[in-house]
Amino acid sequence: MTTATWFILIGSLLLVVGFTFSYIKSVPTTSAIVYLVIGCIVGPMGLELFHFNPLEESGLLELLTEIAVLISLYCAGVKMPAPVSLKRWQNPMQLAVVSMILTVGLVTLFGYYWLDLPLGAAVLLGAVVAPTDPVLATEVQVRSADDPDELRFSLTCEAGMNDGSAFPFVMLGLGLLGLHDLGDGGWRWLAVDVLWASGAGIGIGILAGISVGWLVTNIRTRFVGTSFLESFLGLGLIAFAYGISLLVDAWGFLAVFSAAVALRHTELKLSGLKQDYSAPVEASLDGEPQPISHVHVSESSLVFNEHLERLAEIVLVLLIGGSLFWDSWSWRAVGFAAFLFLVVRPISVHLGMLGSRASMRMRHLMGWFGVRGIGSLYYLMYAIQHGLQEEIALELMHLTLIVVAISILIHGISVKPTIARYWRSRNVRH
Numbered sequence: 001m002t003t004a005t006w007f008i009l010i011g012s013l014l015l016v017v018g019f020t021f022s023y024i025k026s027v028p029t030t031s032a033i034v035y036l037v038i039g040c041i042v043g044p045m046g047l048e049l050f051h052f053n054p055l056e057e058s059g060l061l062e063l064l065t066e067i068a069v070l071i072s073l074y075c076a077g078v079k080m081p082a083p084v085s086l087k088r089w090q091n092p093m094q095l096a097v098v099s100m101i102l103t104v105g106l107v108t109l110f111g112y113y114w115l116d117l118p119l120g121a122a123v124l125l126g127a128v129v130a131p132t133d134p135v136l137a138t139e140v141q142v143r144s145a146d147d148p149d150e151l152r153f154s155l156t157c158e159a160g161m162n163d164g165s166a167f168p169f170v171m172l173g174l175g176l177l178g179l180h181d182l183g184d185g186g187w188r189w190l191a192v193d194v195l196w197a198s199g200a201g202i203g204i205g206i207l208a209g210i211s212v213g214w215l216v217t218n219i220r221t222r223f224v225g226t227s228f229l230e231s232f233l234g235l236g237l238i239a240f241a242y243g244i245s246l247l248v249d250a251w252g253f254l255a256v257f258s259a260a261v262a263l264r265h266t267e268l269k270l271s272g273l274k275q276d277y278s279a280p281v282e283a284s285l286d287g288e289p290q291p292i293s294h295v296h297v298s299e300s301s302l303v304f305n306e307h308l309e310r311l312a313e314i315v316l317v318l319l320i321g322g323s324l325f326w327d328s329w330s331w332r333a334v335g336f337a338a339f340l341f342l343v344v345r346p347i348s349v350h351l352g353m354l355g356s357r358a359s360m361r362m363r364h365l366m367g368w369f370g371v372r373g374i375g376s377l378y379y380l381m382y383a384i385q386h387g388l389q390e391e392i393a394l395e396l397m398h399l400t401l402i403v404v405a406i407s408i409l410i411h412g413i414s415v416k417p418t419i420a421r422y423w424r425s426r427n428v429r430h
Contacts, residue, residue, distance in 0.1 A: 030412035039321015052322040062381035068312035076160040077260020078298040079142045092157030099352030100162045103130040106344045121392045124173025131166040132159045133373030163375045164254030168194045200250035205258025208241040213266030234301030264298040333402035345370040372407040
């Protein structure tokens with residue numbers, strides 16, 4: 001495809017999405033399915049107008065997916081309720097840590113014994129497909145910070161955290177393949193890639209978010225009438241937290257999500273407000289509900305960043321469709337996707353949620369809505385850019401693309417009716 005054709009295609013998609021936004025919201029499907037189908041039609045499976053080769057364009061795809069995930073993590077973070085409490089965050093923490101580790105382990109066993117992959121490649125495959133996706137999971141994300149739904153909160157928070165917590169296992173897989181120094185007996189991996197990189201990423205994010213929230217609130221208090229370009233402050237916070245994390249070898253995805261959560265928490269605290277989980281208002285600290293009168297950076301920057309998130313979704317899902325051939329849908333790849341969604345995800349969720357206060361119905365829904373997407377592509381491109389052998393890269397790419405495509409289809413078709421039925425049953429009980 002020529003440059004002009006690309007602009008026409010993207011422009012046409014944007015126009016269609018813009019004009020049909022209300023209609024797409026009312027039908028039992030998601031916009032990502034539309035982008036995927038169009039990508040397949042104009043790609044090798046259809047008109048063959050273009051073919052996107054992720055292996056040849058791994059550097060470009062790594063950058064695009066990296067940006068998309070960062071923006072999505074920020075959007076998810078600023079919609080997290082404040083203040084942060086262990087009781088409220090217990091479910092997503094168990095999902096993001098325990099369930100994710102179980103997922104990596106089960107996929108590693110399947111990849112090593114069933115797919116005949118080298119151990120390092122099997123671990124890497126587990127790390128690539130383990131994190132749930134904050135980009136393509138918008139239908140099961142919290143609508144706003146005031147959304148009281150526990151299911152959407154748990155899935156959104158899980159996606160925000162496990163996009164960073166999966167990174168140590170990516171490095172473990174690369175290390176087992178001889179592409180990363182794990183240290184004697186794995187000490188360096190445990191000390192640096194797990195403990196330091198995770199802890200430092202969270203710490204950097206919290207400090208950055210608190211600092212920006214404190215500066216904005218104090219400047220507005222001292223200099224009444226001061227205005228900010230909130231969308232730029234949001235993007236600046238993303239870039240700053242991520243850049244500092246890269247500089248000190250910390251996990252930047254955790255930093256960006258933590259920064260967004262800390263920003264909202266700080267703005268609410270300094271404004272003398274607290275979260276009201278039952279209505280789209282915020283309450284004063286004395287308990288009296290009041291309308292939101294403060295324009296917070298975390299709120300006003302969200303709309304702009306969500307538009308960027310949608311744009312990234314259009315481009316990347318279109319490229320996924322343009323990467324697939326008819327023979328990509330092999331029994332090997334489809335069988336692996338079925339194993340991941342029908343066996344690994346439910347088992348890992350139910351075992352990971354032991355001891356939690358989540359109802360059995362909620363655990364079943366969490367076990368189904370493990371959306372895979374852009375984050376998985378980023379991790380795979382990251383591994384390729386770090387010297388992954390071409391033969392292994394092609395195999396993992398084949399499996400990952402089909403997992404993401406099937407996730408877009410099955411989760412996209414099932415999410416709206418399933419969530420609607422879940423809410424109807426809740427309303428009947430209440």
